[in-house]
Every structure is written in structure tokens, then in C-alpha cells.
Amino acid sequence: MHRYIPNTDADARAMMDVIGIDSMDGLFEDIPDNLILKRPLKLNPGMSELEIERKMKELGAKNQSTDDLVCFLGAGAYDHYIPSIVNHLAKRSEFYTAYTPYQPEISQGTLQVIFEYQTMICGLTGMDVSNASLYDGATACAEAAIMAVDNTRRNTILVSKTVNPETRQVLKSYAHSRDINIVEIPMVDGITDSEMLKTLMDADSAAVIVQSPNFFGIIEDLTEVEKLTHGNRSLLISSVDPISLAILKKPAEYGVDIAVGDAQVLGNNLNYGGPYIGFLATTSKLMRKMPGRIVGQSLDVDGKRAFVLTLQAREQHIRRYKATSNICSNQNLNALIASIYMVTMGKKGLREVALQSTEKAYYAMHKLTAGGKYKLAFDRPFFREFALIGPKDADLLNKELLTNGILGGYNLNKEYGIENGVLLCVTEKRTKQEIDKLAALTEVI
Amino acid sequence: MKSYNKLIFELSKEGRNAIAFPKSDVDRTPLEELIPADLLTKEGVELPEVSEVDVVRHYTLLSKKNYGLDMGFYPLGSCTMKYNPKINEDMSSLGRFANLHPYQSEDTVQGALALMYELDYMLSEISGMSRVSLQPAAGAHGEMTGLMVIKAYHEKRGDNKRTKIIVPDSAHGTNPASAAMVGFDIIEIKSTKNGIIDMEDLKEVLSDEVAGLMLTNPNTLGLFEKDIKEIADLIHEAGGLLYYDGANMNAIMGVSRPGDMGFDVIHYNLHKTFSTPHGGGGPGSGPVGVKEHLVKFLPVPIIEKSGEEYILDYDKPDSIGKIKSFYGHFGVMIRAYTYILAMGAEGLKHASHNAVLNANYMMSRLKKYYKLPIDKICMHEFVLGGIKDEAGEVTTLDIAKRLIDYGYHPPTVYFPLIVREAMMIEPTETESRETLDEFIEAMISIAGEAKENPVLLKEAPHNTPVRRIDEVLAARKPVLKWQKSDS
Structure with missing residues (x-):
């Protein structure tokens, strides 16, 4: 018996009687014998919920999520607040x-x-x-x-x-x-x-x-x-x-x-x-x-x-x-x-998300470029994201940021050949303190 | 409980809101100073203004107008509406899975990559394929991807005249539509009166212009294509490839494998066979598995294991490319993976056995009352063709609507197209004999009503939030959104 399958052996026998077969094999007579799998599938034995949860949490422990890290990564997927x-x-x-x-x-x-x-x-x-x-x-x-x-x-x-x-x-x-x-x-x-x-x-x-x-x-x-x-x-x-x-x-x-x-x-x-x-x-x-x-x-x-x-x-x-x-x-x-989400935000709420993302992104851009080490790749009006060019490859920057609990930006070298280019994203979830920390780190990395 | 008939827009009142924000801790600059005015909207957006309680009540009351699998039997043929285990939902909601950004570096997502790599293995083992791409978003998307792989295979060999795909007349509508999406011409072949492929018809259409054959096995009549080996040989000898539509995979897990039958490409429906919920119409997930000689054509990236590290491998020059952003419906993959863990090898086989047992039991009992076009042992589903000895006044649609009065979701109706007044019933393994018996009794009762009081069926359903809807009006004068003047 499996917990997701309610037929008991007695049920199955009674049902086979109605159908007029002797065994489960009778249900699969149309499948030629040489196509019947004669061995068990090479998979795990069935697990209890407790075992599953243990295994999944072990797998999860090998991930770092945006709960663990402060996310400045966007590029098509965004870390906005989700109301309860x-x-x-x-x-x-x-x-x-x-x-x-x-x-x-x-x-x-x-x-x-x-x-x-x-x-x-x-x-x-x-x-x-x-x-x-x-x-x-x-x-x-x-x-x-x-x-x-x-x-x-x-x-x-x-x-x-x-x-x-x-x-x-x-x-x-x-x-x-x-x-x-x-x-x-x-x-x-x-x-x-x-x-x-x-x-x-x-x-x-x-x-x-x-x-x-x-x-x-x-x-x-x-x-x-x-x-x-x-x-x-x-x-x-x-x-x-x-x-x-x-x-x-x-x-x-x-x-x-x-x-x-x-x-x-x-x-x-x-x-x-x-x-x-x-x-x-x-x-x-x-x-x-x-x-x-x-x-x-x-x-x-x-x-x-x-x-x-x-x-x-x-x-x-x-x-x-x-x-x-x-x-x-x-x-x-x-x-x-x-x-x-749209209903919960309403007309004003959605505007507030957009405004906060914009002003925080602009704040971050100014803060990050203030020292002169990073400059805007393109000096144009932007929303939520901006591209910077710095002194080193974004992968190297991100590695250092990661050790400081920050999920850095998207490396613009791969797709656009913008050397040392990084695309940073700031949503309404980010705080001034987090942005300041990012800026301070980029100065020393 | 009182009936509820409001649209969210009709609850809207200026000034209400359902959300609070922390005060922005950076200075608020007037927007026009950051972004030039001519890039800004002059109109603003149209969204309702409601309170949090309004939102909660609205969606809760709407949910009560839905029939879900958790409420009862859902014998929708070809859709495999099996129970969706709750643990699957919990696992996919774990923060360490749900809150991962797709562009995080590989070293921060090793658990996610391991899960995908293992799911690829599990699905490959179940179907007898070499590798699986988890990228496709749904069954039809899997079909499209699989057909792109077939196209790439022929192109790579410089065999450019293979522009045709053979599809049986019993196939799901997505099969020919997907073939058309990929730019193939479609050759439709007929089924025999026993509902399986007509070998002579098949032989006749085979040529060096055929890229492949798409097949569902068991087919949409719930029958196993006995001659599948011979079909595979014929296709392969003609230089084509054999595609497996995995919609009906629930019949054969641990029993027989498409890979061993000779199929080259397969898509799975994780939202059918592997218990992930349908969500009222998605998200699904339609992984594509292939034999060794086609692995190099799969979409990028492929997850590989290098030593103890899992990596996303984009370095596949023969790949068909990307068919979706990122890596597929990861949230759905977690649910399917959890399900396979829960079932294990024995459990999956047990599931298929009971899915087929339940279908045959229902068929055996119902065939005394309903027309059964093909009376032989079926696989996980079967197709009826109207009530026996009935004057023809009552349609399958009427039966379906009357079943709603009895508290059931009706079976799939008017499909497959090759059976008149078709009613396709798939009970799945997660239903008990008692549930099947109750449904059968309802069907028998309806067969009686059809003869004694057909109006009861014609006017059904009687007790639903709305009754039969004017579909012609909806299509002729489309109203596809709410407008202020409507209320």
C-alpha cells in the first residue's frame, strides 16, 4: 500500500474479478513481452515525508538564497517584495x-x-x-x-x-x-x-x-x-x-x-x-x-x-x-x-514600488560612481537598473561581494563585450544601509 | 452562503489601499528631475483601490466557484488528474529553492543543480532515454522542442528535404499545432477501426520527405500500439525519427519504456504523470528526453557534473539553442522530484498498475449502459460514445453537464475526434474503489434519466454559480476586459 494509492489488495482482487482477469499482468497483455521491463526501475525506494524533508533541506543547504544574500542582481528577474x-x-x-x-x-x-x-x-x-x-x-x-x-x-x-x-x-x-x-x-x-x-x-x-x-x-x-x-x-x-x-x-x-x-x-x-x-x-x-x-x-x-x-x-x-x-x-x-499582486498594490502602491526602485537605484548609481572608480556605461535615464564600468571583471567583483553577503550584478562582458561592465539592480527592498555597504565594498575591492 | 458576483473593480473606492511601505530612506527627488517628462506616462495605470480584507474575501469567494481536485473526482481523460501531494507544495516553497535568482553563480546553487541533474536521471531511467532537458514549459512546448531537435538532426545530416511530420488522426491537437510551429507540413494518417495505427496507411505515406512520426502510446483511445516495434522499424528504415507524446505515460511506469519501444524523442508532462498541480491551466512542465544520438541537439544549458560540482553547460554547438528563459519551471521540477522520491521505483509501478486497473474496472461496469466503441482491455483511460439504446436526443455535453449536478468534474468530451460523442474517462490511481463506484452509479443514473426525463440533462447543470453559458455571444461580441461603463 502506498499512501497516495487507496486500493487495497482485496479491492484490487474484487475489481479484477469484475474485469475478468486473474492478475495485474492481464491488464498489460497488449504490450509485447519483449517490451515489458523485466527489472525494477533503478530509482530510490519510496520515502516517507520525514525522509523527503530531510533530503530536500540538505539540498537546500547547498544553495544561498536572496534571503541569505542582499540581492543587487536583476537582468530579467527581480527581487521585489511579495505581500503576505x-x-x-x-x-x-x-x-x-x-x-x-x-x-x-x-x-x-x-x-x-x-x-x-x-x-x-x-x-x-x-x-x-x-x-x-x-x-x-x-x-x-x-x-x-x-x-x-x-x-x-x-x-x-x-x-x-x-x-x-x-x-x-x-x-x-x-x-x-x-x-x-x-x-x-x-x-x-x-x-x-x-x-x-x-x-x-x-x-x-x-x-x-x-x-x-x-x-x-x-x-x-x-x-x-x-x-x-x-x-x-x-x-x-x-x-x-x-x-x-x-x-x-x-x-x-x-x-x-x-x-x-x-x-x-x-x-x-x-x-x-x-x-x-x-x-x-x-x-x-x-x-x-x-x-x-x-x-x-x-x-x-x-x-x-x-x-x-x-x-x-x-x-x-x-x-x-x-x-x-x-x-x-x-x-x-x-x-x-x-x-x-496588482490588486493589493493598486494604482498608488504600484507607483510607490516604481518610485522607490527608481530613487534608490539613482541613489546607488550616484553613491557608486562618486569615488570615480566606477562610471556609468551609458549616461541616460534609467529604471531600477544601471550599467557601470569598473576596474575589474564583474565575476571577480561578485566573488568578493559574495563573501560579504552580497549578490552582485550581471556581468556585461559575456553578452555585450563590455569589459569590466556590470549591471546592477536596486528594487524597493534595498535599504540605504545596504546600498552604502555595496558602495563602500566596491571602493576597496 | 450568499452568492458572490462582484468584480474586483466594482469594489474599488478612491483612497483605499491594501499595502503599506516603509518610508523610503533615500531622498525623494521629483521624478521629472531623474527622468525627462516626455518619457513619463501622462495617463497613469488603471488598477483598483481596495483594502486588504477586500482582496482576501474576493479571491476566497472566487475560489469557491471552482471545482478542484481536492474537492472530488476529476476523471478528465488525457489530463491525468491525480492527487497533488501537499508535501510537494511545501518543498517547492522552501526559501532555499523559491528565492534563488537564475543568474546566481553556480557555486551558490549547487543544491538546485543537483536536484535538476538527478531529476534528469530519474526521468531518463523511467522512459529509457539517455538525457532529458528540463527547459520546456509545458507539454506543447515540449513537443515543439522535441520537433526542433528532430529538425536539427536532419539539418545536421544535410537532409533538408525532410519537411513532413506524420500525425495520427487520434492525436492531441497540440501535436499538429506544434509541428506547424516548427515549420513542418503535416501528414495525417487514419486509425483502424480498432483505434490503432493503420500499418498500410503508414507505409503508404513514408518517404524520404518524412522527418518523423508523433505518437501517443497508449494512444488517446487508451489503447497500446501493439505493433510499436514494427512502426519504429518502418520509420527508422525510412530515415525518420519517432516522437513519443508522454501525455499518457501514467499507464506504463515501471512496466514498459518508450526508449525500449524504439522512440527517439519523448516529452513528459510533469503536471500529469508526476503529480504536479495543473494550477487551473499551468504552469506545467514538459521536459524532453532523447536517445544518445540526439543529446547534442538539446536546448542549452544542460546540467553536467564535473567532479563533485554541478555546472550549467552552454558549450553545445549543435544545440537548438534556448527555447525559454533560464532553465525551465524549476518550481514545478521540485514538486515532481519530491513525488518520485515519495513513490520510489515500486510505488511508480504500483501507480501505473492501479491507474490501469481503475480504468478497466470502470469500463467493465459502464459498458452495459454506455456505448463502448472498442471493447477490449484498455490502459489508463477509455472512451465511451454515448448512452446505449438512447434515441439520440441527449448529447455527450448534456451528460457532462448533468454529472456536474452529481458533484463531479466531467470527463474529457468530444475528444478524440475519431469517436462520435466521445467521452474520455481517466480515473488515475489515486481514487478508491468506493469513489469509482459512486461515480459509476451516477453515470448509470444519468443513463436512466436520459431516457425518462431528458430535460433534466438538457437543462443541467442546475445548482452551479452560473448555468450554461452563451459561448456564441462571447465569441461574436467579445468582451475581454471590464470597462467602467459596464457596471
Whole structure:
């Protein structure tokens, strides 16, 4: 007997009698004998909870978390404060042990959550419509690129070099298998080179992808890029950070066609890289080209407001190989978490997170560059993150910081060839004291 | 309890809030002095203003409008709705796992890397594959990744004319959709009347343009493809590769291994077979396993062991690259790892035995009342095709909705597409005989109602927060967000 399997031996025998077989082997008669595994799997014997917990804590002891270290690392995953109620509510098993809401009458909880999530993603981005979520910011960007190719019937995607390198790599893998051309727009002084964009753009350009705040934390002005893009009848895809939108110009204000991004920052744990949540929002015009689940409002037979999965004619279970995407399971629980976070923060709270992250990041930048040993890589307005160039390789710096209980920044040499470059991130969680300590250490390391 | 019908936006009142912040300990500079005004929003964001109690009540009351696995039987075919052990949740919430930044240096995440390395081994051993990439985010994402690997394999050999993927007509919708995502053309082959691959049909479509065949085994009718070895040989002789959709893996753990059947690539659904919760539609996790000759094509990074150290190895020139940020759904991997620890080798086999036993027991009892298109021993699930001797007035949808009145989540309906009025039932091993008996009694009772009082089914469900919903209205006049004027 295993604790997760309730059938007793007596049950099993009685059930076999009903079926008309003598032994369990009778259930597997269709499997040819030479395909039956004749040995036990080479795995551990089953464990009790106590043993499991002991083993997992031993494994955990080999990790150092952001509880143990003071985190100045960002670069696409951020250490923001998560209010207590987020996990209490998201851990309700009515939410997390449910399947995709195929039976709407007994899934109104999940469906309404998604409807509210879609509303709030639109509220942040200013876009007309949002889907129910995608795997992460990188795959959301790749899906947006495919959407643009399908919609424009052109085959080249122009992507700025200031877009997160992970995103560009994922985009490249997705594009390769569909023979979509990816052309990188070079950067100049930490932002997208719009002069180069002019030269690169042609009749095959389906979309231009930019990110703001970009990978260096720099806030890019999309005005010029938007003009060029739409002048060429290409689509503008912008990758954005949801928290920054509490203060920065929204995608809709720039005339963006598809806004994407990662909503990990909205209450999701760092989780060593996942699960996070990608969002995708677009204009009414492109609504039916969107990938993924979408929830709509309708009425039930009694005329009562009700929510239901809708526009399913785009999806794989109906359209099969003609679907807008293959996505099925998405990130519903993470969308729930993001929703609870957004609601808890509200309009003012989200702005406060953005303001504190900004002013603390600026404080840190000034403090770190005051001594002259570190200077800004790019002197431009930024949000939450900034790139510095110092006297030594970031890996060496980080090693020293680690011995002082600090999780240092992202090494910009690897992806951008910025020698001795480091990308530092400061969220609202950091204190003046922690920042001062970091600054003092960088002076002596 | 009173019914609750509010949207969070309808609770909003200017001035309310649900969060307090420590006062910023650095000087507050006016934002415009840091960031030029033309980069700032003029509109602000639209979010509700509510108190903490409002938030807690709202989501608690919404949760009560959901049917979850913890509330009862959930025989959703192909979805393997087995019990989600609570210890899995606790382990994935441990701070030393949940609060790790993906770019921390390897020496600070040795425990996490060890867990992933061991999970790769465990999944490889269960399926008979060489290595597993844990990066894919869900089943469909795993399919896409596996197909990218197949494409890369042919490209590497300079065999560029292999542009087609064979998919049986009984396959999950994601199979052809994933193949299309990867730029393949799809050849659909028919199933025999016994629900398995038609070998003659298969032979006919094989050519040097075929990149591979995607197969679920047991298939979506719950039947094992007996001729799998022969199928594998045919595909391999034609130069193609064989892909295993692991959605139905719960039938065969410790019993038989896809790797031994001749499959080259497999994806697993950790959120099915390995007990991680579905979350109301994700996050899932769809690791991809491959045989030795395909390992070099897996996404980067791969976790390797170098001496006693675990490392993230990006140095794989033939890799398909990255298909997702970072390393996959680590939080989900922890749950699956915990589950395998809890089950052990014997436990997993016991699970598959009982999953198949439960399905056959239900099928044996229900076939007297419901049409059973293929009457033979099934694997972990089976497909019914409507009520026996019923005039045809009642549809599968009606039966499903009536089951809700009896307190159950309905089975998967209208899938697979090759069975009319299909109803696909997968009980899993975590349900007791008593639970199955109660459900069977409900099904028998509904079969009776269908003949005596079909209106009861037509108007079902009766006692849910909302009743049948106008889906046509939702699609024709899409309302996809709340607007102030709506309330």
C-alpha cells in the first residue's frame, strides 16, 4: 500500500474479478513481452515525508538564497517584495488543483481571475486586449514575432540589440525552425540605433522589436522608432516591464501594436528562473491573431453575467495545425499571483514600488560612481537598473561581494563585450544601509 | 452562503489601499528631475483601490466557484488528474529553492543543480532515454522542442528535404499545432477501426520527405500500439525519427519504456504523470528526453557534473539553442522530484498498475449502459460514445453537464475526434474503489434519466454559480476586459 494509492489488495482482487482477469499482468497483455521491463526501475525506494524533508533541506543547504544574500542582481528577474496575502490566496487548492477551465459552470473562479487579469494588463499597458498568459517574457516575444509575420505576410523581424539576450536567443530558436529572418538592430550608446534601423528596414520587415526599459535599464524613447516602423507598414512590438509602467509612458501612448513582457515582478518568486509569466496585449484590430487562451464575458441561460474561454477558433484543439500557436497549458497560477499582486498594490502602491526602485537605484548609481572608480556605461535615464564600468571583471567583483553577503550584478562582458561592465539592480527592498555597504565594498575591492 | 458576483473593480473606492511601505530612506527627488517628462506616462495605470480584507474575501469567494481536485473526482481523460501531494507544495516553497535568482553563480546553487541533474536521471531511467532537458514549459512546448531537435538532426545530416511530420488522426491537437510551429507540413494518417495505427496507411505515406512520426502510446483511445516495434522499424528504415507524446505515460511506469519501444524523442508532462498541480491551466512542465544520438541537439544549458560540482553547460554547438528563459519551471521540477522520491521505483509501478486497473474496472461496469466503441482491455483511460439504446436526443455535453449536478468534474468530451460523442474517462490511481463506484452509479443514473426525463440533462447543470453559458455571444461580441461603463 502506498499512501497516495487507496486500493487495497482485496479491492484490487474484487475489481479484477469484475474485469475478468486473474492478475495485474492481464491488464498489460497488449504490450509485447519483449517490451515489458523485466527489472525494477533503478530509482530510490519510496520515502516517507520525514525522509523527503530531510533530503530536500540538505539540498537546500547547498544553495544561498536572496534571503541569505542582499540581492543587487536583476537582468530579467527581480527581487521585489511579495505581500503576505499573495501566497495565502494563490495556495488555495480550489485554484491550484483545478484544470484549465473547460467546464465554465464549475470554473467561474479561474475564469473571472483571468478576465480581471486581462483587464489589469490592459490597464497597465493601455492596450485594447490581453490574452490569459504565455510561458514567459521571452516566449511571449517570440509569439508576438510569429503573430506579426502571419499578419503582415512578411518574413523578417528586426530586433534591437538592447533587448534582453535571453529573449533574443529564444526568438532566434523559434524563428530558425520557421525560416523567419532575424536581423539585429545595433545599439548606439546603450539604446537602439534608429539611424541603423532606417537602413535595415525594407519591404520584408514584419516587425520591429524594442525593449524599454531595455536590458541596461535605460528608458528608450520609442517616438522615432514608432514613426519609422509604421512608416514602413511594419508592426511595432515592445517588451516592457509591468512595474515601470506605473510611471513610464505606456506602449499604447507610443502607438505600439503588440506589448509583451514578463510579469514575474508582479508577486512571483524568483524560483531559480521559473515558473514566471509572459503577457501579450494588443490592439482590437489584431485580437483574433493573438495566441493563447482568452476569457470573455457572456451571459448564462438565466441572463446572469458569466465568463468563458472564447475566440477558441484560433486554438490548437479546434484548428489543429492551422492554429495561431500550439500553446495549451499556460501560466494560469502565475496570472492569479500577478492579479493578487496588482490588486493589493493598486494604482498608488504600484507607483510607490516604481518610485522607490527608481530613487534608490539613482541613489546607488550616484553613491557608486562618486569615488570615480566606477562610471556609468551609458549616461541616460534609467529604471531600477544601471550599467557601470569598473576596474575589474564583474565575476571577480561578485566573488568578493559574495563573501560579504552580497549578490552582485550581471556581468556585461559575456553578452555585450563590455569589459569590466556590470549591471546592477536596486528594487524597493534595498535599504540605504545596504546600498552604502555595496558602495563602500566596491571602493576597496 | 450568499452568492458572490462582484468584480474586483466594482469594489474599488478612491483612497483605499491594501499595502503599506516603509518610508523610503533615500531622498525623494521629483521624478521629472531623474527622468525627462516626455518619457513619463501622462495617463497613469488603471488598477483598483481596495483594502486588504477586500482582496482576501474576493479571491476566497472566487475560489469557491471552482471545482478542484481536492474537492472530488476529476476523471478528465488525457489530463491525468491525480492527487497533488501537499508535501510537494511545501518543498517547492522552501526559501532555499523559491528565492534563488537564475543568474546566481553556480557555486551558490549547487543544491538546485543537483536536484535538476538527478531529476534528469530519474526521468531518463523511467522512459529509457539517455538525457532529458528540463527547459520546456509545458507539454506543447515540449513537443515543439522535441520537433526542433528532430529538425536539427536532419539539418545536421544535410537532409533538408525532410519537411513532413506524420500525425495520427487520434492525436492531441497540440501535436499538429506544434509541428506547424516548427515549420513542418503535416501528414495525417487514419486509425483502424480498432483505434490503432493503420500499418498500410503508414507505409503508404513514408518517404524520404518524412522527418518523423508523433505518437501517443497508449494512444488517446487508451489503447497500446501493439505493433510499436514494427512502426519504429518502418520509420527508422525510412530515415525518420519517432516522437513519443508522454501525455499518457501514467499507464506504463515501471512496466514498459518508450526508449525500449524504439522512440527517439519523448516529452513528459510533469503536471500529469508526476503529480504536479495543473494550477487551473499551468504552469506545467514538459521536459524532453532523447536517445544518445540526439543529446547534442538539446536546448542549452544542460546540467553536467564535473567532479563533485554541478555546472550549467552552454558549450553545445549543435544545440537548438534556448527555447525559454533560464532553465525551465524549476518550481514545478521540485514538486515532481519530491513525488518520485515519495513513490520510489515500486510505488511508480504500483501507480501505473492501479491507474490501469481503475480504468478497466470502470469500463467493465459502464459498458452495459454506455456505448463502448472498442471493447477490449484498455490502459489508463477509455472512451465511451454515448448512452446505449438512447434515441439520440441527449448529447455527450448534456451528460457532462448533468454529472456536474452529481458533484463531479466531467470527463474529457468530444475528444478524440475519431469517436462520435466521445467521452474520455481517466480515473488515475489515486481514487478508491468506493469513489469509482459512486461515480459509476451516477453515470448509470444519468443513463436512466436520459431516457425518462431528458430535460433534466438538457437543462443541467442546475445548482452551479452560473448555468450554461452563451459561448456564441462571447465569441461574436467579445468582451475581454471590464470597462467602467459596464457596471
